[in-house]
Amino acid sequence: DTAVSQTPKYLVTQMGNDKSIKCEQNLGHDTMYWYKQDSKKFLKIMFSYNNKELIINETVPNRFSPKSPDKAHLNLHINSLELGDSAVYFCASSRVKxxxxxxxxxxxxxL
Amino acid sequence: LAKTTQPISMDSYEGQEVNITCSHNNIATNDYITWYQQFPSQGPRFIIQGYKTKVTNEVASLFIPADRKSSTLSLPRVSLSDTAVYYCLVGDWENTDKLIFGTGTRLQVFP
Structure with missing residues (x-):
């Protein structure tokens, strides 16, 4: 079984659209994260969430919002998509610390 | 913020030992040093983590000098399957918004 899964694997869309990326972990972890990896392969944290607290990287536009329906899921919603949002988005999870x-x-x- | 600097790329041959060094001059007292491996089209995979001195597991060793301003990931007897990008991450897991991945070192192993 995949420990941390994301859907979809590929997402092609037009500027201005709103889209969501789903993330699920079956590791029983209490903290989940979203990262963005751009074309230069720089990996930057966007959010971390542990049921009690959402920590946001201050450089992330407010068009991006994480939503957690339960402890095993942290979905990423993106409003009004822009060309610069093109990247690979990684979800991650861990136990605290x-x-x-x-x-x-x-x-x-x-596009 | 503890920024990291790594060589952009390294080449090696099968069976050799590879040492990748990461500089983190501004490392804070609470920061740990973690190394990840990333294959194309995959998420980063944890390799090893340390705070000071030397840590060894079944995959690699991590050497950290007393001043902790740098660290060296050592991969013994590399194989072709070790060809990947290796990231050095310095941070305090209690302040995940401050976690910063290095630029990564692209290791190419030749037969």
Whole structure:
């Protein structure tokens, strides 16, 4: 069984659209994260969430919002998509203060 | 913020030992040093983590000098399947919004 899964694997959409990426972990972890990896392969954290607290990287536009329906899921919603949002988005999870396990990534292309 | 600097790329041959060094001059007292491996089209995968001195597991060793301003990931007897990008991550897991991945080192192993 996949520990951290993401859907969809690929997402191609037009500028201005709203889209969501789903993430699920079956590791029983209490903290989940979203990362963005751009074309230069820089990996930057966007959010971390542990049921009690959402920590947001201050550089993330407010068009991005994480939503957690339950402890095993942290979905990423993106409003009014822009060309610069094209990247690979990784979900990860961990126990508090422990190392992170990453999902396979979602490749987003905004046209 | 503890920024990291790594060589952009390294080449090696099968069976050799590979050492990848990461500089983190501004590392804070509470920061841990973690290394991840990333294959194309996959999420980063945890390799090893340490705070000071030396840590060894079944995959790699991590050497951290007393001043902790750098760290060296050592991969013994690499194989072709070790060809990947290796990221150094320095951060305090209690402040996940401050976690910063390095630029990554692209290791190419030749037969």
């Amino acid at each position: 422990e190392t992170q396990y990453f999902g396979p990534g979602t490749r987003l292309l905004v």
